[in-house]
Amino acid sequence: MSEVLMKTVVDCATGEVKSIPLTxxxxxxxxxxxxxxxxxxxxxxxxxxxxxxxxxxxKAKLVSGTPLTEEEAAALVL
Amino acid sequence: xxxxxxxxxxILTPSYKNSKIWDGETFPxxxxxxxxxxxxxxxxxxxDFTNIPSTYTHLQxxxxxxxxxxxxxxxLYIRFNGDDGSNYFWHNIAGTGSDPLxxxxxxxxxSYGRLGNSVVPQDDAGANIYGVTVTDILDxxxxxxxxxxxxxxxxxxxxxxxxxxxxxxxWQEYEAITSISLSSGSNFKQYTTFALYGIRGA
Numbered sequence: 618m619s620e621v622l623m624k625t626v627v628d629c630a631t632g633e634v635k636s637i638p639l640t641x642x643x644x645x646x647x648x649x650x651x652x653x654x655x656x657x658x659x660x661x662x663x664x665x666x667x668x669x670x671x672x673x674x675x676k677a678k679l680v681s682g683t684p685l686t687e688e689e690a691a692a693l694v695l
Numbered sequence: 696x697x698x699x700x701x702x703x704x705x706i707l708t709p710s711y712k713n714s715k716i717w718d719g720e721t722f723p724x725x726x727x728x729x730x731x732x733x734x735x736x737x738x739x740x741x742x743d744f745t746n747i748p749s750t751y752t753h754l755q756x757x758x759x760x761x762x763x764x765x766x767x768x769x770x771l772y773i774r775f776n777g778d779d780g781s782n783y784f785w786h787n788i789a790g791t792g793s794d795p796l797x798x799x800x801x802x803x804x805x806s807y808g809r810l811g812n813s814v815v816p817q818d819d820a821g822a823n824i825y826g827v828t829v830t831d832i833l834d835x836x837x838x839x840x841x842x843x844x845x846x847x848x849x850x851x852x853x854x855x856x857x858x859x860x861x862x863x864x865x866w867q868e869y870e871a872i873t874s875i876s877l878s879s880g881s882n883f884k885q886y887t888t889f890a891l892y893g894i895r896g897a
Contacts, residue, residue, distance in 0.1 A: 622882070625739040629730045629891065630746040639740050646779050647740060650807060651880035654770045657798070658813065661789075665796055672794075 622647070668692055727751075731890040738763060738882040742889050745874045747835075751893030754832040754872070758889035759825040760815045764881035767820050767856055768813040771828060771848065774806075774876045775866050782867045785809040790859035804867065811848035811860025815879045825886070826850035835872040842866040 622639040639647070675689035685693075729751075732742040747754070762769045774783075781804040789796040789812060798812060814826040828848035835842060844864040851857035866872075877889055 622740040623737065624741040624743055624876075625732050625734055625883075626743040626745055627730045627732045628746050629744055629748060632730060634732070636735075636737070636739070642779075643740075646806070647878065647880070650770070650772060650878065653805075654812075654880045655766075658766075661796055661798060661812070665791070665794070668794060 725895050727893050729891045729893050734883045734887040736885045741876050741878040743876045744891050749836045753894040754835050755892045756830040758828045760887040761825045761884040762815045762817045762879045762881045765819040769815040769879040771810040771814040772807040772878045775872045779806045783808045784865045787812050787862045808864030810846040811862045814848045821852040838869050
């Protein structure tokens with residue numbers, strides 16, 4: 618049996634708290650949210666890793682006196 | 696003892712009998728609890744406030760949250776008045792302990808606002824760790840302008856996966872906010888709690 622997804626709702630006028638099953642549309646929206654977040658999280662992590670690699674490369678080139686690429690220079694300058 | 700008469704003088708220079716009425720500093724009612732959603736042992740896909748009164752100037756949400764499933768951490772989404780159309784824009788700055796990470800919904804309007812990326816620890820994060828948010832929803836009843844939200848959120852796991860978030864959301868609708876829905880990509884776990892407050896005055 619599949620899990621019934623519920624939402625917890627409080628009515629601010631009465632203080633009544635209810636547990637209500639999600640509609641099909643709400644479940645579909647939730648799946649979209651999760652997929653969007655997974656994509657965004659992967660992109661952010663990839664961007665962070667790429668930036669860290671650029672900084673390391675730029676630092677190494679600075680120490681050895683090798684010219685930096687434009688990307689490497691940008692990674693060192695805010 | 697019931698209060699039969701209360702004058703300015705009795706407040707400013709209280710006698711013994713009425714000295715406990717007002718401490719001379721506090722203005723009760725300027726920041727009031729409206730309602731609180733606490734998630735029970737069965738978990739909840741969303742935590743919602745409905746029938747929000749229009750009697751305040753601003754709203755504030757103070758919340759702690761943890762989510763089921765795995766992936767270490769999840770988003771914290773906000774929607775107003777049941778609107779899941781593409782009417783939201785958000786920005787986010789994440790503090791990671793090294794370089795800050797900035798992000799936005801660069802593809803245009805989306806169907807949710809965000810109170811910070813990766814705010815909600817999931818089941819495979821450190822045990823019993825919850826993310827937090829303090830979120831302000833400004834001028835929520837003004838029907839002449841779009842609504843803006845700012846959030847200070849974060850989670851820490853005693854590892855490098857901790858994050859501090861400063862986030863903003865724009866909801867491009869004029870209608871007064873009467874309901875709020877909070878969610879992550881998976882179910883909120885037990886002890887997740889969101890408290891809604893109303894702030895009076897300018």
